[in-house]
Amino acid sequence: MRHTDFRFAxxxxxxxxxxxxxxxxxxxxxxxxxSSCVLGLVRRGAMALSRRCKTRETRQILRAGxxxxxxxxxxxxxSAARPYALLNLxxxxxxxxxxxxxxxxxARLSALxxxxxxxxxxxAALTAALGCVARIxxxxxxxxxxxxxxxxxxxxxxxxxxxxxxxxxxxxxDKFQLxxxxxxxxxxxxHRFQMQNRLRRxxxxxxxxxxLTDLALTAGFYDQSHFIREFRKATGVTPSQYRRAGxxxxxxxxxxxxxxxxxxxxxxxxxASEADKVIG
Numbered sequence: 139m140r141h142t143d144f145r146f147a148x149x150x151x152x153x154x155x156x157x158x159x160x161x162x163x164x165x166x167x168x169x170x171x172x173s174s175c176v177l178g179l180v181r182r183g184a185m186a187l188s189r190r191c192k193t194r195e196t197r198q199i200l201r202a203g204x205x206x207x208x209x210x211x212x213x214x215x216x217s218a219a220r221p222y223a224l225l226n227l228x229x230x231x232x233x234x235x236x237x238x239x240x241x242x243x244x245a246r247l248s249a250l251x252x253x254x255x256x257x258x259x260x261x262a263a264l265t266a267a268l269g270c271v272a273r274i275x276x277x278x279x280x281x282x283x284x285x286x287x288x289x290x291x292x293x294x295x296x297x298x299x300x301x302x303x304x305x306x307x308x309x310x311x312d313k314f315q316l317x318x319x320x321x322x323x324x325x326x327x328x329h330r331f332q333m334q335n336r337l338r339r340x341x342x343x344x345x346x347x348x349x350l351t352d353l354a355l356t357a358g359f360y361d362q363s364h365f366i367r368e369f370r371k372a373t374g375v376t377p378s379q380y381r382r383a384g385x386x387x388x389x390x391x392x393x394x395x396x397x398x399x400x401x402x403x404x405x406x407x408x409x410a411s412e413a414d415k416v417i418g
Contacts, residue, residue: 213325297358
């Protein structure tokens with residue numbers, strides 16, 4: 139999978155990322171967004187969206203102009219056999235749950251629309267979807283059992299080298315039970331889940347002035363070529379291309395300047411930043 143066009147705009151303070159991509163074909167591997175809600179819009183062509191829920195898989199064809207919504211930890215796969223264009227809006231789920239956040243994010247979308255990142259009709263469609271997500275609410279799988287503790291560890295410390303046997307001991311299961319139960323709950327195997335979180339960390343660090351070697355080590359890869367292959371498979375671009383495609387956005391005025399609301403959103407954004415949650 140290689141993109142013919144790829145760029146993204148990131149607002150770290152607000153926990154919002156708008157990603158535009160296009161290509162002759164696409165095949166994103168199974169993955170999930172651990173901390174973000176994703177609002178996608180097919181701009182051109184058609185894409186197949188597959189989802190996993192426990193032991194069931196569903197598949198739908200999305201055509202130009204259609205919107206899809208993915209919640210945190212919702213395992214999915216996107217593919218296109220012909221030329222396509224896609225727009226993804228990733229919003230930190232914690233920030234989205236903050237009072238007034240929907241209006242603030244809508245203002246950010248409008249600003250990006252004026253800057254030529256998306257068309258007026260696309261802005262309207264994503265803003266409407268944003269309102270739906272805010273009303274419905276999107277939360278990650280809850281619980282406090284050993285499987286949830288293991289999932290939290292693989293999210294926050296993906297660079298750690300830990301064997302499947304050790305993970306199974308942690309969950310008090312044999313390794314085959316662990317793979318089956320973890321996949322049923324989160325849609326991915328423990329290895330695939332850890333890999334996607336390593337790449338998420340690499341994407342976050344990629345925006346800083348870091349060498350590829352340091353970037354790979356930070357994310358838990360000890361083979362740079364393996365790191366580049368996995369990065370490209372997940373994103374469609376190399377780490378260097380990803381870095382060049384990024385645009386860090388300045389903060390925008392909040393529509394409601396009340397100190398209570400601003401402090402609430404700032405507090406949530408700070409927490410998300412510390413946990414590398416801007417890129418989900």
